[in-house]
Amino acid sequence: MKQNTLSAENRTEAGRGPSRRLRAAGKIPAVIYGVSGTRSLSIDGPGFRALWAKLRGISALIEVVEEGRESVQSLIEEIQRDPITDEVLHIDFKEISADVELQTNIGVRFVGESAGVKSDGAFLDVLSHEVEVRCLPKDLPELIVVDVSELEVGDAIHIRDLKSIEGVLFTEDRDKTIVSCVLPSLVEEEEGVDGEGSELSEEESEGQLGETSEESGEEKGT
Template sequence: MKQLTINATTRKEGGSAASGRLRKEGKIPAIAYGKSKDPTKLFVDSSELRVALREIGNSTPIVKVKEGKGAVRTSIIQEVQRHAITDKYLHVDFREIADDEVVQLEVPVHAVGEPWGVKNEGGTLEYVAHSVAIRSLPKNIPDYIESDVSELKVGDLIHIKELPVIDGAEYMDHAEQPVFTVIK
C-alpha cells in the first residue's frame, strides 16, 4: 500500500467566512475525526492535496495526516467536496483509524488481461462494480484488487466470490454480486 503523507495545520476559526479566507490563501478547510477522537478543525495546502489525490488515483484513499509537529495519524480520505462550476476543492474529511481498528471501506477493482470475448467475439468488457466493500485491519488493506479477465467470453461474469483472496480481509458484498462481464 502506498504511504502518502499530507501536512495539516490546526485551525481555530470555523464557519464559512473563515473557510473563504483560507481558500483565498490557497488552503483547504478540513476536519479529522475518528472513533476515539473528537473532531479537529484543520487546513491543508491545496497544491499538496491535489498532488496527493492525483497520486492516489484509482487506489484506496489511505494517507498519513501530519498535524504540525504532532503525531502522524493513519486516515482515510472520507470525502472531498468540490465546487460545482470551478471544480476547486472546498473541504476535505479525514477519518482517522487506529492500527488495531477493523475498518470497512470500498476498494477499487482493476481488470487484468484482455478478455477472450473482446478479442474473438467483438464483445466489450463492462465493469459492473468499480469497487467492492472489504473489512480489514489497516495494514491488510490493498491499494486495489486485480482480477484476471482474460478467460471471459461474451455473457460470462466474474462474481465477488471469484475475486482473489486477500490475506487478513473479507469481502462484505454478496458473493454472487457481479464485478465484470463481457457484453455484445
C-alpha cells in the same frame, strides 16, 4: 500499503467566509474524525493535489501531521468538489487505529483484454468500480486487480471469483456481479430498463475513491 503524509493546521473558524479565505491562501478546509474526536483542519492545497495525483484512485493510509499534536493515520472518507471548476472545497478524513479492523471500499482495476471483446465484438459491462472489504489497516490493499482476459460472451466475474487476499475479507454478497461480457444489444436493453451498468473505459478502470460535488459549489459547514 503506501505511506503518505499531509501537513495540517488547526482551524478555529468555520463557515463560508473563512473557508473562502483559506482557499484563496492555497489551503483546503478539512475535518478529521475518529477515536480522538473531531477536529477542523486546513490542509496545504498544493501538497494535497500532488498526493492525490500520485495516488490516482488507489486506497492509501495518510498520516496527517498537525503541529503540536501526535500525527494520526487516516483514510480519505470524502472529497467535495465544485461541480463547475472541479476545485477541491472540503476533505473528510477518517482516523484509523492500527489494531482495529476497518471497513471501507477499495477501487477495482480491470486488466487484460476479454476474449469476447477481442473475438466477438462484445463489451465489458461494469457493474461495480469498487468492492467493500474489512481488514486491519496494515492489510489494506491499494487496489483489487481483476483479470478479464478469459471472459467470453455471457461470462461474468462475481465477488466470489475474486482472488483471496491474506487478512482481507470481502464483505459484500458473494453473488454480486462486478463485470460481465455481453453483446452490444444486451447492454442497450439492460440500460433501457434500469440505467445501470457502464462500458469499461481506461480512465474508469483504475477505480475511484469517494468524491462528491455540491450543486451549490459550497462546502460543508465544518
